[in-house]
Amino acid sequence: MTPAELASQIRAVLVDAAAAGDVALALEDVPEPKVERPRQREHGDWATNIAMQLAKRAGTNPRALAELLAARLTGSDGIAAAEVAGPGFLNIRLEAGAAGDLARAIVEAGSAYGRNDALAGHVVNLEFVSANPTGPLHIGHTRWAALGDDLVRLLRASGAAVTPEYYINDAGSQMDKFAASILARATGQEVPEGGYQGEYITELAQKVLAEHPALPQLPREEALVVARDTGYRLQMAEIEQTLADFNVHFDVYFSERELHDGGAVAQAVARLREQGHVYDADGAVWLRTTDFGDDKDRVLIRADGTPTYFAADAAYYLSKKDRDFPEKIYLLGADHHGYVGRLKAIVACAGDDPERNIEILIGQLVSVAGVRQSKRAGNIIELRDLIDRIGTDPVRYTLARYPADSPLTLDAEKLREHNLDNPVYYVQYAHARTRNVARNAEAHGVTREDFEPAALDHPADGELLGELSRFPDVVARAARLREPHRVARYLEELAAAYHTWYGQCRVTPRGEDAVEASHRARLMLNDAVTQVIANGLDLLGVSAPERM
Missing domain, CATH: 3.30.1360.70 (Arginyl tRNA synthetase N-terminal domain)
Known part of the structure; x- marks a missing residue:
């Protein structure tokens, strides 16, 4: 039951x-x-x-x-x-049979066990990472890459319709600097002051030249456009591949540049003016965000006629609203606390409810011991370096097991250790052990046929069944509270209960003893643990190995 x-x-x-x-x-x-x-x-x-x-x-x-x-x-x-x-x-x-039948229910449910309808009917746009396309992803993006994807998986497992979205900051002065840096390297010149350094710029320049050999002969303005657009495409392809290798996937890559080129920013200003919250002063166009708790009004259009980043933020929010996302979740970095008030003010100015239509989560910084800074990208640690040095599973699991608002230091050497003091190894080892038990059972002729749930009568059976029964509620609560670490900590408790059970209850008979109902029942229980650990690890974007 x-x-x-x-x-x-x-x-x-x-x-x-x-x-x-x-x-x-x-x-x-x-x-x-x-x-x-x-x-x-x-x-x-x-x-x-x-x-x-x-x-x-x-x-x-x-x-x-x-x-x-x-x-x-x-x-x-x-x-x-x-x-x-x-x-x-x-x-x-x-009754013993009713309690034990949970094992069969889990095995029959398979990957669906743990899924629930706690958030059924919720339609969510979840934006995370959104790094500038002017360089590789680095340690500053890593935490929200992992936790954002975890939240997507958890929300979906709890019945919500979720669209994960990456906002590409491909407009503004940083893209001009990016283009100038690539062009300088492609033509054998020094990167201009304030440009982007690092070997990756030289690599991009070489790739751009391979596609456009005539680049150095083009007029400068035309050459800058080629450098920007080609470098942008190549850098975004690298970002997407790095995210895929980190088991992170987006349904939508949304371009800020297209907001500007398509007139969405100007339209947003007009719509907000119609709402009565836009005014003109000192030659600029302002949004009266102080009416909704912001510490000062915000400029939308500067006196020289150029839109601010805030204007793009407003247009982007309205785009999400127009795309029929009642709930919008923003995952922002540790230095973005000042954005909370102004984003909520945009929501209110747009006629929405800041308490219902937007949710802003702030993540604390992550540091790493034992991984060198990237020579390729200069003075940063790349996400690619973490994947290559430590591995996707240890990094993702470790990021998942702590609340996002707590500072965190990753110890590269400890995360690579294959011992039970390493939490990810501890949980993955439990899964691998369940698979080894199943293989041994098959070799001894133990099957799940004629399952008798009442045969799960040892106290350790009951403890393990109790842990398994908690999983759906853990998933639902983690989704509601936006706290993936609850799943990680649960998996560690389940692994501990399984290791204890393994030491007290047998799945295979001793010596020449006959296969009994208890062996068949405990194989079912063993396989239920296999399924729940696999389901839980999948929610964290971590693999469940067959052998270790």
């Missing part, structure tokens, strides 16, 4: 009691109860406070309602006992 099945059974009892007139509840007032594992396992397999939630509405006291539920639940399908505790808690003990 899964937690969801038990919750449905409790609700059915409440509905029956309401229909019979035993409790003064309208059927539409009966919610799906929330069931949780008791802190002390001797209190039972599951507990619910539904009686405390509904007692006032039902015109009774919590303990009386809990006693009514306990009497109706005890002895019903799969429930061995239901007992009232404290002011109205209901502790439930399942």
